[in-house]
Amino acid sequence: MSLPHALLTSLVERPCSGSELAARFDKSIGYFWQATHQQIYRELARLEEGGLIESLPEESTRGRKRAYRILPAGRKELKRWVAQGDEPTPLRDELMVRLRAEAVIGPTGLDREIRRRQAQHEEKLALYRQIEARDFPEPPADREAALQHLVLQAGIRFERHWVEFLAEALAILERPARAPK
Amino acid sequence: MSLPHALLTSLVERPCSGSELAARFDKSIGYFWQATHQQIYRELARLEEGGLIESLPEESTRGRKRAYRILPAGRKELKRWVAQGDEPTPLRDELMVRLRAEAVIGPTGLDREIRRRQAQHEEKLALYRQIEARDFPEPPADREAALQHLVLQAGIRFERHWVEFLAEALAILERPARAPK
DNA sequence: CATAACATGTAATGAGTTACATGATTAA
DNA sequence: TTAATCATGTAACTCATTACATGTTATG
Numbered sequence: 162m163s164l165p166h167a168l169l170t171s172l173v174e175r176p177c178s179g180s181e182l183a184a185r186f187d188k189s190i191g192y193f194w195q196a197t198h199q200q201i202y203r204e205l206a207r208l209e210e211g212g213l214i215e216s217l218p219e220e221s222t223r224g225r226k227r228a229y230r231i232l233p234a235g236r237k238e239l240k241r242w243v244a245q246g247d248e249p250t251p252l253r254d255e256l257m258v259r260l261r262a263e264a265v266i267g268p269t270g271l272d273r274e275i276r277r278r279q280a281q282h283e284e285k286l287a288l289y290r291q292i293e294a295r296d297f298p299e300p301p302a303d304r305e306a307a308l309q310h311l312v313l314q315a316g317i318r319f320e321r322h323w324v325e326f327l328a329e330a331l332a333i334l335e336r337p338a339r340a341p342k
Numbered sequence: 343m344s345l346p347h348a349l350l351t352s353l354v355e356r357p358c359s360g361s362e363l364a365a366r367f368d369k370s371i372g373y374f375w376q377a378t379h380q381q382i383y384r385e386l387a388r389l390e391e392g393g394l395i396e397s398l399p400e401e402s403t404r405g406r407k408r409a410y411r412i413l414p415a416g417r418k419e420l421k422r423w424v425a426q427g428d429e430p431t432p433l434r435d436e437l438m439v440r441l442r443a444e445a446v447i448g449p450t451g452l453d454r455e456i457r458r459r460q461a462q463h464e465e466k467l468a469l470y471r472q473i474e475a476r477d478f479p480e481p482p483a484d485r486e487a488a489l490q491h492l493v494l495q496a497g498i499r500f501e502r503h504w505v506e507f508l509a510e511a512l513a514i515l516e517r518p519a520r521a522p523k
Numbered sequence: 524c525a526t527a528a529c530a531t532g533t534a535a536t537g538a539g540t541t542a543c544a545t546g547a548t549t550a551a
Numbered sequence: 552t553t554a555a556t557c558a559t560g561t562a563a564c565t566c567a568t569t570a571c572a573t574g575t576t577a578t579g
Contacts, residue, residue, distance in 0.1 A: 170443040193438035224546030244451035257374035262351040264489035270425035308445035405574035
């Protein structure tokens with residue numbers, strides 16, 4: 162249940178409306194925790210009901226921007242949560258299941274799909290590197306920037322992982338059905 | 343929606359009961375697609391209703407093993423699904439959100455948690471390497487074994503990724519609040 | 524035969540996704 | 552002033568998790 166805390170983190174940086182939060186999620190925190198606008202609106206309503214944030218226009222505003230701001234209780238809750246323990250998110254990817262299936266039911270058209278995925282990951286890797294070059298032209302000195310850089314680097318590392326892995330997968334899939342011993 | 347196909351894949355290898363499938367999920371496919379026994383039982387019931395698998399004891403057997411076997415329609419469906427496209431599973435980890443939060447609300451006790459996670463990932467890495475040494479003492483010649491090895495290697499790569507990343511994270515967290523320029 | 528371990532199953536809950544609805548603002 | 556876009560919101564659905572229930576087999 163990280164979404165509320167991801168929102169709180171964004172709101173600590175600066176007050177925001179729901180749509181602005183959705184847009185920011187597409188850029189920074191969202192690289193590692195995605196959310197649709199429906200999720201965001203629902204969660205904002207819950208956070209407000211819980212007294213962790215407040216919004217400016219009191220009345221029900223359908224269609225007009227509603228600016229949310231974090232409350233002291235929200236900061237406190239965020240601080241509490243950060244130090245909490247969690248379990249590693251297990252790797253869960255359909256492609257792995259497909260590879261296992263391909264192993265037992267023989268050649269299918271999986272290599273085409275892998276090439277497609279490879280292109281996607283290369284694209285994302287390039288995007289992250291571009292962002293890195295723009296936002297962190299030199300090693301950041303202060304702690305906050307260093308941590309933000311670190312999270313971006315995790316994304317880079319992750320995409321590189323996929324590109325390398327998929328190349329290996331292709332090498333095996335293109336191998337003749339029975340390799341010489 | 344990979345679970346039904348993960349189950350089909352296991353059932354292609356050999357017929358199984360629900361509990362046996364749950365046990366096997368803990369070992370091979372489950373490294374990359376987890377499922378509780380409740381999910382597995384429910385999905386098996388659905389697959390049987392859909393005519394993709396069949397089970398031996400017809401009557402409702404509560405407490406007794408029920409052996410499932412894949413049907414031709416199941417193989418066909420699996421083959422169809424393998425070549426299908428999917429989107430990369432986005433990285434989604436609470437720790438990333440915690441790092442971002444720690445960046446904005448200052449030092450918390452996050453480093454302790456990171457050390458704990460590091461130990462967990464190192465443990466898992468060691469386990470995978472052990473399995474690799476046992477099951478793949480030398481590069482597998484045939485396609486099926488090569489693919490299974492590949493999936494295991496993905497797990498190894500993934501854990502290594504985490505260990506390295508967490509080490510970097512610690513280095514930053516232990517830095518003094520204001521580093522010299 | 525009593526107890527533990529195993530095997531299957533039901534029910535409730537919650538996060539996430541998808542489709543759709545509606546009011547406000549902006550641009551042609 | 553109509554159309555397009557933006558902003559907020561509702562509703563239904565699926566997957567996954569958690570807690571619990573019930574029967575069967577193995578063990579002492």
